[in-house]
Amino acid sequence: EMPPARRGTETLHQEQPETGNHYLEDALLQSYLRAHLPPKVLEEVTQDLERFGTRLLSQVKPLGRECELNPPVLRQYDAWGRRVDHIATCSAWRSMKAIAAEEGLVAAAYERRYSNWSRLHQAVKLYLFSSFSGGFNCPLAMTDGAAKIAESLGLPGSLKNAFDHLTSWDPKKFWTSGQWMTERRGGSDVADGTETVARKQPDGTYRLYGFKWFTSAADSDMALTLARVADAEGRVKQGSSGLSLFFLRVRDEEGKLNGIQVQRLKDKLGTRQMATAELWLDAFAPQRFQISAEGRGVASISSMLNISRIHNVIGAVASMRRMIGLSREYARRRVAFGKLLKDHPLHMQTIAQMEVQARGAFLLLMEIVCLLGLAETNMASEQDQLLLRLLIPVAKLYTGKQ
Known part of the structure; x- marks a missing residue:
C-alpha cells in the first residue's frame, strides 16, 4: 500500500489543456x-x-x-x-x-x-x-524581407537567382536569409554604429571586413548586410549616407563558410532555438555584391525592416490568440473553490478583456496585410500607402506591448 504522504503528492497535478485545429x-x-x-x-x-x-x-x-x-x-x-x-x-x-x-x-x-x-x-x-x-518564424521574417528587397530593387542580376531560391516551394531549392546589421557600437543606430568596410575588387565584387555582433539566423544560406565602401585611399564616408547594402552567400560551393568566422553563439534569454552569432567578416570571400546604389543602404533596407515589423505583429497576435485559447480550455477543466474556473465571473471577465485586446490586434494586423497586398499589386491609393506607412510601426509597438 502507498504511504499516506506519497498518496497526497500523486494527486497534485492538473489536467493539460488541449486545443484542436x-x-x-x-x-x-x-x-x-x-x-x-x-x-x-x-x-x-x-x-x-x-x-x-x-x-x-x-x-x-x-x-x-x-x-x-x-x-x-x-x-x-x-x-x-x-x-x-x-x-x-x-x-x-x-x-x-x-x-x-x-x-x-x-x-x-x-x-x-x-x-x-x-x-x-x-x-x-x-x-x-x-x-x-x-x-x-524568425528566419522566415528575414527571408520574406530579403525577397521584398530583391523585388523592390527590380531583381538586379546578382539577386535574381537568390530571389528564385527565397521564393521557392521546393525544399531542395529553398533558401533562408539572415539580416546582419547590428555591430558593437549600436543596435538600431546603424548610421553611426556600422564599422564594416567594403573594398571593391577588379571583378566588380567586394570584400567585406568587419565584426557583426548580433547576427540572427546565422545558419542561413545568404544574408544582407550594411557596410561602408572605401575609396582608393581607403577612406569611408560616415553617417547613413555612407552605408551601402550588400548581398553575400554564407557558404561556398563546398559548403564551407565563405570568408566568415564564428566567434560564438549568443546565450540568449529567448529564441534559443535559432542560431544567433557573433561573426567576423574577412577578405577571403567572393560573391559579395553591392545591391543598392552607393550610400543608399539604409533606404534600400527599409522595405525589409517593414516586412520584419509585420512578422513581429503576426507573432505577437498569434501568441495572444494561443494564450487565450489555452486559458479558455483550462477554465473548462480546472476546479477551484468548488466549481470550474469558467463559472467564476471575475476569471471570465479577465479572459473577456484579453479577448477584446486580441481581437483588436488581429483586426489591425489584417488591415495592414490587406493594405500591403494592395500596394504590392499597384492597387493602393496614395491614402492607402500613407496609412500603411503609419500603421506598421504603430502596430508593432502596440502588439509587442500587449
Whole structure:
C-alpha cells in the first residue's frame, strides 16, 4: 500500500489543456475571411487552411517542441585542430525549413496567385504557424524581407537567382536569409554604429571586413548586410549616407563558410532555438555584391525592416490568440473553490478583456496585410500607402506591448 504522504503528492497535478485545429477553432479568423475574400478565393484558401491546421497539430507541433529542446551548437574545430565553425542544428529545425517551403510561407506572397489577397493568405498561414514554429518564424521574417528587397530593387542580376531560391516551394531549392546589421557600437543606430568596410575588387565584387555582433539566423544560406565602401585611399564616408547594402552567400560551393568566422553563439534569454552569432567578416570571400546604389543602404533596407515589423505583429497576435485559447480550455477543466474556473465571473471577465485586446490586434494586423497586398499589386491609393506607412510601426509597438 502507498504511504499516506506519497498518496497526497500523486494527486497534485492538473489536467493539460488541449486545443484542436487552430483554424477551425478561430471563429474570428473564419468570419473575417468570409467577409473579405472573393468567393472563389475563399473556397481555395479555406481548404488550404483547414489542411494546414491539421498538419500543424500532427507534424509541426512536435517538431517545434523538439527545436526548443535541442538548440544549435557551435563546433569551432575538428578532431585535427582545423577551424570549421560548424553550427549544428537539430533535424527538427531542418524539417521546419522544408515545411516552410512546401507550404509557401514566403513564396505565397510573391506568387500572387490570388492577386492582392496573396499577402493576406500568406499572413494567415504564418499566424497559424507561429505558435508551433519552434522559433523558425524568425528566419522566415528575414527571408520574406530579403525577397521584398530583391523585388523592390527590380531583381538586379546578382539577386535574381537568390530571389528564385527565397521564393521557392521546393525544399531542395529553398533558401533562408539572415539580416546582419547590428555591430558593437549600436543596435538600431546603424548610421553611426556600422564599422564594416567594403573594398571593391577588379571583378566588380567586394570584400567585406568587419565584426557583426548580433547576427540572427546565422545558419542561413545568404544574408544582407550594411557596410561602408572605401575609396582608393581607403577612406569611408560616415553617417547613413555612407552605408551601402550588400548581398553575400554564407557558404561556398563546398559548403564551407565563405570568408566568415564564428566567434560564438549568443546565450540568449529567448529564441534559443535559432542560431544567433557573433561573426567576423574577412577578405577571403567572393560573391559579395553591392545591391543598392552607393550610400543608399539604409533606404534600400527599409522595405525589409517593414516586412520584419509585420512578422513581429503576426507573432505577437498569434501568441495572444494561443494564450487565450489555452486559458479558455483550462477554465473548462480546472476546479477551484468548488466549481470550474469558467463559472467564476471575475476569471471570465479577465479572459473577456484579453479577448477584446486580441481581437483588436488581429483586426489591425489584417488591415495592414490587406493594405500591403494592395500596394504590392499597384492597387493602393496614395491614402492607402500613407496609412500603411503609419500603421506598421504603430502596430508593432502596440502588439509587442500587449
